[in-house]
Amino acid sequence: MSILRQRVLPGFGLSLGYALTYLSLIVLLPLAALAWKAVGMGASGWLQLLSAPRTLAALRLSLGGAVLAASINAVIGLLVGWVLVRYRFPGRRVFDALVDLPFALPTAVAGIALTTLYAPQGWLGRWLEPLGIQVAYTPLGVLVAMVFVGFPFVVRTLQPVLASLERDVEEAAESLGARRWQTFFRVILPLLAPTLLTGFALALARAVGEYGSVIFIAGNIPGRSEIAPLLIVQKLEQFDYAGAAALGAAMLLLSFVLLVLVALLQRWSQRWAESSR
Amino acid sequence: MTSRLRRRPLGWPRRLARLVLIVLALVFLLLFLVLPLTTVFIEAFRQGVGAFVEAIRQPEALSAMRLTLLVATIAVPLNVVFGVAAAWAMTRFQFRGKAFLGALIDLPFSVSPVISGLIYVLMFGAQGWFGPWLERHDIKIIFAVPGLVLATVFITLPFVARELIPLMESQGSEEEEAARVLGASGWQMFFRVTLPNIRWALLYGVLLCNARAMGEFGAVSVVSGHIRGLTTTMPLEVEMRYNEYDYVGAFAVASLLALLALLTLGIKTLMEWRYGDELATHAPGGH
Numbered sequence: 001m002s003i004l005r006q007r008v009l010p011g012f013g014l015s016l017g018y019a020l021t022y023l024s025l026i027v028l029l030p031l032a033a034l035a036w037k038a039v040g041m042g043a044s045g046w047l048q049l050l051s052a053p054r055t056l057a058a059l060r061l062s063l064g065g066a067v068l069a070a071s072i073n074a075v076i077g078l079l080v081g082w083v084l085v086r087y088r089f090p091g092r093r094v095f096d097a098l099v100d101l102p103f104a105l106p107t108a109v110a111g112i113a114l115t116t117l118y119a120p121q122g123w124l125g126r127w128l129e130p131l132g133i134q135v136a137y138t139p140l141g142v143l144v145a146m147v148f149v150g151f152p153f154v155v156r157t158l159q160p161v162l163a164s165l166e167r168d169v170e171e172a173a174e175s176l177g178a179r180r181w182q183t184f185f186r187v188i189l190p191l192l193a194p195t196l197l198t199g200f201a202l203a204l205a206r207a208v209g210e211y212g213s214v215i216f217i218a219g220n221i222p223g224r225s226e227i228a229p230l231l232i233v234q235k236l237e238q239f240d241y242a243g244a245a246a247l248g249a250a251m252l253l254l255s256f257v258l259l260v261l262v263a264l265l266q267r268w269s270q271r272w273a274e275s276s277r
Numbered sequence: 278m279t280s281r282l283r284r285r286p287l288g289w290p291r292r293l294a295r296l297v298l299i300v301l302a303l304v305f306l307l308l309f310l311v312l313p314l315t316t317v318f319i320e321a322f323r324q325g326v327g328a329f330v331e332a333i334r335q336p337e338a339l340s341a342m343r344l345t346l347l348v349a350t351i352a353v354p355l356n357v358v359f360g361v362a363a364a365w366a367m368t369r370f371q372f373r374g375k376a377f378l379g380a381l382i383d384l385p386f387s388v389s390p391v392i393s394g395l396i397y398v399l400m401f402g403a404q405g406w407f408g409p410w411l412e413r414h415d416i417k418i419i420f421a422v423p424g425l426v427l428a429t430v431f432i433t434l435p436f437v438a439r440e441l442i443p444l445m446e447s448q449g450s451e452e453e454e455a456a457r458v459l460g461a462s463g464w465q466m467f468f469r470v471t472l473p474n475i476r477w478a479l480l481y482g483v484l485l486c487n488a489r490a491m492g493e494f495g496a497v498s499v500v501s502g503h504i505r506g507l508t509t510t511m512p513l514e515v516e517m518r519y520n521e522y523d524y525v526g527a528f529a530v531a532s533l534l535a536l537l538a539l540l541t542l543g544i545k546t547l548m549e550w551r552y553g554d555e556l557a558t559h560a561p562g563g564h
Contacts, residue, residue, distance in 0.1 A: 008454050009369050010463035016366035022359045023381055026431055030396035033406050037399050076305060083302035087295060095303065097546040101310045104538035104545075106492025107390075108512040109531040112519050113313040116320060123312070148309065180291065209389020212494035212512070216519065229391035233499060236395065241404050248392045255387070 034252075037245035049246050054222050055231065061139060062228040063254060066207035069146035073203045074196055076147075077154025084155070085162040099155050102148050107212025114145055115217040137219025142227060145213040150203030157199035161192060193269035201262040208255045317535045320528035332529035340506045341514035341530065347422070348497075348510060349490040352429040356486055357479070360437025365471075368445040369453075379442070385434045394428045394499025420502030425510065428496040433486045440482035441475055444556065448474055477552040481545065488541040492534055 041049075049055055084096050102110065118125045118135040125136060135141045165188070173183045211229040218225045228251055235244035322329050332338065363382060367375060385393065399405050401418040411418060418424045452474070456466040472479075494512040501508045503517060511530055518527035549556065 008457045009450060010457070010466070011365060012370045015362040016370070016372065019359060019363040019366055019378070022362075023378075026427070026434060027381060027384060030400050030431070033399040034392070034396045036406075079298065080302045080305065083299050087299055089299055093546075095306055097542055098306060098310055100542055100545070101314060101538070104488055104492075104541050105314070106494060106512050106515075106531075106534045106538065108494040108515045109317060109492070109534050109538075110313060112515065112527060112531060113316045113320075116524075117313060117316055123316070124308075148313070151309070180294070205387045209387075209392065211389065211391050211498075229389050229495065232391050232395060236398060236499060239404065241399060241402065244395055245399055248389075248395050251389060252392065259387070 034245050034248055037242055038249035041242040041246050045242065046246055049243055050250065054226070055228075055247065057223045058226050058228040058231045059250070059254065061142060061226065062208055062251070063258065065139065065142050065146050065227075066150075066204050066210075067258070069143055069150055069207045070200045070204040072143075072147050073150045073154045074200045077151065077158060077199060077203075078192070078196065081155045081158035081162055085159055099152050102151050107149065107210070108216075110148060111145065111213040111216035114148060114213065115141075118144065118217060136217050137221070137225065139218075139225050141217035141219065142214050142225055145217050146207035146210055149210050149213050150207045153202035153206065154196065154199030157195055157202065158192065161195045165191060190269075190273045193273055194266050197262055197266040197269055201259055201266075204262065205255060205259060208258070209251065314535060314539075317528055317532050320524060321532035323528075324525050328525050329529050329532075332523075332526040333533065335526070337505050337509070338514060338526075338530055341509050341511045342533075344422070344425070344509065345491050345511045348425050348429050349487055351426050352433060352490045353483060353487050355430055356433055357437050357483060359434065360439075360441055360482060361475075361479070363438045364441035364445050364475075367442055369450055382435050382438050385431050390432060390493065390495025391499055393431045393496040397424055397427050397431075397500055419500050420504065420508060422508065424500035425497055425508060428500045429490050429493055432493050432496050433490045436486035436489065437479065437482035440478045440485075440556070444475060444478045477548065477555040481548055481556055484541055484544055484548075488538065491537060 080099065084092060084099070115136055116122050118128070118141060120126070120129050120134070120136070122136070125134075128135060133140070135144055169187055169191070170183050173187045174180070178186070209229060211227070211233075214227055215230055218227060218230075220226050220230055228247065232244045232247050232251075235241075235247065321332075363378070366372075367378065398419055401407055401411060401424065403412070403419075405419075418427070452470050453466055456470045457463075461469065491510075492512060493510075494516070497510055498513060498516070501510070501513055503509055503513060505517070509517060511534055515527050515531045515534070518524075518530065
């Protein structure tokens, strides 16, 4: 059958050739330019760049903030996904559609809207200010923007799994005398863990490199609320191409390492899920 | 046994827990998603309809709208052709390195928008690989429209392919093989069998691709140079006005983009309700 198919269906050379040429020109070649420029800076240049306190602070904020934001999204995403899949209430479908808003809303628009809301005189900032919580123009603001842009990932990865989760398993646990929270932590959570981690990884990857929604609310104070992508932009504006390329390459490498770690965690949680069955 | 359990009425602690969870989720959605969206429109009309209309009728706003449309009109069709070609090759043939190709198609989603712009500056910028050559031939790519298009193409590259690949995989190729055996030419088979089968998924991909193309900020910002009236797309115009403390102007343009986002969400939801079976069940893509 497959031999027949290969002979009957046309266009293999054309479609694959076109796709490969396109990918090479749009993706591979430019990325090669990045690697070339980054390597060309030499070891001493790299050392100087990566040991600068400002670079380190920016990388720490981008990576640390993204890990924190993805963790928050995992918890809230689980809650929202659970409520949308399991319960019936008026307006459920509208709320379900709204989950995708951070995907659809341009990041610059989200950025200025969040800043206006959380600024000291803003609708939300006004209430937080007396509590001593300042969100806009602080690292907390960076976190808020990162949670916003990564929010849909966890909900959308969890929903199909939650829908297909067999209620029998839960009911069996309960008929055996498990309490509701025991069922949740011992039965449901282990089954959801691998999917939860997939959503976590997607939200993480998005937040690490996020730029548009963050720069307005961050206030961009060097060493405090300045994210790594902004530092790249500043290096480009000073025509420091090599520095920008090196920082870009460092960011790509670091997020790659983070995602490999998440994949390892996922493999481990898969075993957990299987053993708890 | 299970059916008896299922019919058992819930006790009040369970009902209370359920209510608390629903309220928590809705409060979060309202505060975190609905409120920012509302803010955009309220700020845009803060000084009345007249100021809003004035703000979006300024020449810079109009030229930003034209440029955004132009960039999307070039970038989206390019990625549609690529998406169809890649999906055809990936789902209808076996070849070595398929998984690698799939990963490569997804790559732009996991690269920071700023890096997506940076790579083209390193290629075509003044100090880039082709910079000196371009300068000698008086071709401008960076800080000009071609750069904006390239960065947008990179950012939106995966959308169409990602919608089509799982769908075409699950549809199989029996109908196409039958068409061929019955004597259809390659293009006849494509336009009469393949295209009708994938039309809704294709449209869905185009919808998402277009929304991102029109709303992209980071990548475009790096290659634009922010030349007013020439290389500022709508999101960049929003940024420039905001940084100049022209809040009504910034939110006026932003409200048009928010309207586009709402429209996209609306059509997307309608398509999911109406043509759910003809769309692939997809993992959420980065947008």
